[in-house]
Amino acid sequence: MNVFFDNAATTPIHPEVIKRMTEVLADIYGNPSSIHAFGRKAKCVLEQSRRTIAKAINAAPSDIFFTSCATESINMILKNAVRDLGIERIISSPTEHHAVTHTLDYLSRYKACEVIYLNVDSYGAPDVQQLKELLQDNSKKTLVSLMHGNNEIGTMSDLQYIGSLCAEYGVLFHSDTVQTMGKYPINVKDMGVHFLVGSAHKFHGPKGVGFAYIHAAHRIGPMILGGAQERGLRSGTENIAGIVAMARALEIAIQNMDINTVKITALRQSFKEQLMKAIPHVHFNGNQDNLFMPHVLSVSFPPHPNGDMLMMNLDLAGIAVSSGSACSSGAETGSHVLAAIGQSHDHKTIRFSFSSWNTEEEVQYVVAKIKELVKSN
Ligand code: PLP
Numbered sequence: 001m002n003v004f005f006d007n008a009a010t011t012p013i014h015p016e017v018i019k020r021m022t023e024v025l026a027d028i029y030g031n032p033s034s035i036h037a038f039g040r041k042a043k044c045v046l047e048q049s050r051r052t053i054a055k056a057i058n059a060a061p062s063d064i065f066f067t068s069c070a071t072e073s074i075n076m077i078l079k080n081a082v083r084d085l086g087i088e089r090i091i092s093s094p095t096e097h098h099a100v101t102h103t104l105d106y107l108s109r110y111k112a113c114e115v116i117y118l119n120v121d122s123y124g125a126p127d128v129q130q131l132k133e134l135l136q137d138n139s140k141k142t143l144v145s146l147m148h149g150n151n152e153i154g155t156m157s158d159l160q161y162i163g164s165l166c167a168e169y170g171v172l173f174h175s176d177t178v179q180t181m182g183k184y185p186i187n188v189k190d191m192g193v194h195f196l197v198g199s200a201h202k203f204h205g206p207k208g209v210g211f212a213y214i215h216a217a218h219r220i221g222p223m224i225l226g227g228a229q230e231r232g233l234r235s236g237t238e239n240i241a242g243i244v245a246m247a248r249a250l251e252i253a254i255q256n257m258d259i260n261t262v263k264i265t266a267l268r269q270s271f272k273e274q275l276m277k278a279i280p281h282v283h284f285n286g287n288q289d290n291l292f293m294p295h296v297l298s299v300s301f302p303p304h305p306n307g308d309m310l311m312m313n314l315d316l317a318g319i320a321v322s323s324g325s326a327c328s329s330g331a332e333t334g335s336h337v338l339a340a341i342g343q344s345h346d347h348k349t350i351r352f353s354f355s356s357w358n359t360e361e362e363v364q365y366v367v368a369k370i371k372e373l374v375k376s377n
Contacts, residue, residue, distance in 0.1 A: 002318040003362045008151050008179060008296050008353035009322055013245075014204040014252055021206065021245040032238055033229060042240050049247035053211055056250050057196070058187040065212045065230045066243050070178045070199035071099040072223075073212035076234070077174055077195045078103045080220035081143050082113045087172070088140035089114040093126040094340040095155075096147050100176055101336065104145070114140065123287040124155045124341045128162065135169035142169075147176040148184070152337040152351060153286030154296030156180070163192025172218060178202055179293060182253030183261065194218050198250070200242065204355070205249030209242035260356040265294040267354050271363045272297065278371040285343060295354045298338075300347035301374070307348035310373060314350075317369045322351040 004012065013021075024045065030038025032046045047061070054061040067073045078100070081087045092104055094117045108115040116134060118126040126146055135142065144166050149156045159175055166173040174195035177186055182203030188196065194215040201207040214220065214233075226235030253260070275282055285298035301307055311323055323335075338349055352366070 001362070001365050002320075003358075003366055004320045005352045005354060005358065005362070005366060006320045006322050007355040007358075008202075008351060010201045010207065011204045011355050012357060013206055014249055016252060017205055017245045017249045020248045021241045024241040024244045028240060028244075032240060033227065042238075045244050046238055046240060049243045052247035052251055053198075056182075056186070056254055057213060058189050059213050060216065062231075063188075063213055063216055065214060065233050066238055067210045067212055067234055068208055068239070069210040070176070070197045071210075073197035073210050074099040074176060075103050076223040077197070077212060077214070077220065078143075078145065079107065079112075080223060081172065081174070081195070081218075082107055084220045085143075085172070085218060086141050087113055087143045089116065089142045090145055091116045091118060091131060091134055091142060092145040093118050093120055093147070095120050095124040095126070095150055095153075095337045096145070097151055097176055097178070098336075100145055100147070120340050122341055124150055124153050124285075124337060125157060125287065125291070128158075128165065131162070132165055135165060135171060138169065142171040143174060144171055145174040145176070147179075148186075149177075149179040149293040149296070150286065150337065151179050151296070152335060153298040153341070154293045155286040156184075156291040156293055158291065159191040159193065163190075167192050179296070182250050183257065183293065183295065185257070188213055188215075198246075200246035200249055203249050203253040205246045206242050209239050209246050211246070256356065261294060263356050264354050264358075267358055267360065267363055268294050268297050270360060271352065271354075271367065274363065274367040275299065275370070278367050279374055283347065285338065285341065285349065297352045297354075298349060299352060300343060300349045303346040304348065304374060306373075310348055310370070311350060313373045314366075314369060317373075319366055319369060322353070323349065 028042050030042040032042040050061045050064045054064050104115045107113050118130050120126055146157050146162055148159055163173055172194045175193050177196045178199050181198040196213045199210040222233050224235050229235050281302040283300040
């Protein structure tokens, strides 16, 4: 049996999305910047997709910009908010994805702006009281960058509350919504965000396509220069098939959001209960009571002679999971998120992440395998 429990890393593409993408690849090959009929056809599906994405987050279509991935969107928003909007201070959290922290470290290293990382609690949630206190100092033009759901431990932030604080103190608010897009209702107006990002491959769309929401009142300039596509903000011929596929994937995810949430929550609960029975002293990282994403379960296993081999042995058994974090070469590095919540290095931590495609049989198979592997050592 092959089991994919690594859905926070990426997701399989929905068959309907593959179908639509294939149709577009075959039939709509005009360049959307061309004024002839072939180009106009491509432009038409491009703009339809923009409207679909905008509707999904209650934004104006003109505030949606297509990019190659969320990492690109985040880099563009953070760097160019400093360059073009006069941002002098960015307040964020050490538990953000590296797309945010590495960009902020870059900005700080080159003294482009001051970067402040909030304290986090043992669940990895940023200290909003500290945020409030920092915002009382309004001497520097400020942007707050806090993610909606943490990709490693599943803890969520209350965006509505953070958005209301940002509004109260008149600062800009960016949120990395990569892990909650299509899984949680997102409304840019209610949440008071000025910038947010999404990535198709996290919600059963293809890799290599993402988007940025940028509020009209806070337009930044481009990071990539060229033919002035995307109204000058992101040059380069658009990935039409990828963009259409992303819009379709998000539409499907939103249509099935409630049913998927119920299914994934039940899988997670069943997995947790069976694991606690099978392995005494397992520990679950991140918030488990409220404000957590059901598709992510971070498990720390008690110290064990062959604990380090667990992930590899699961892989040999056909089970795909993630360690705390890995760099792009696949080599394990210490997780900055687990370090931020004070997780001990003695514990082997594995992230199991689910999608609605997973089943209870898979849960049972994985728990049985873990039990066997831990016992056999
Ligand atoms: N932010 C979060 C929370 C993520 O989980 C990821 C992907 O792992 C990213 C950003 C980067 O997304 P992309 O792969 O589209 O660059």
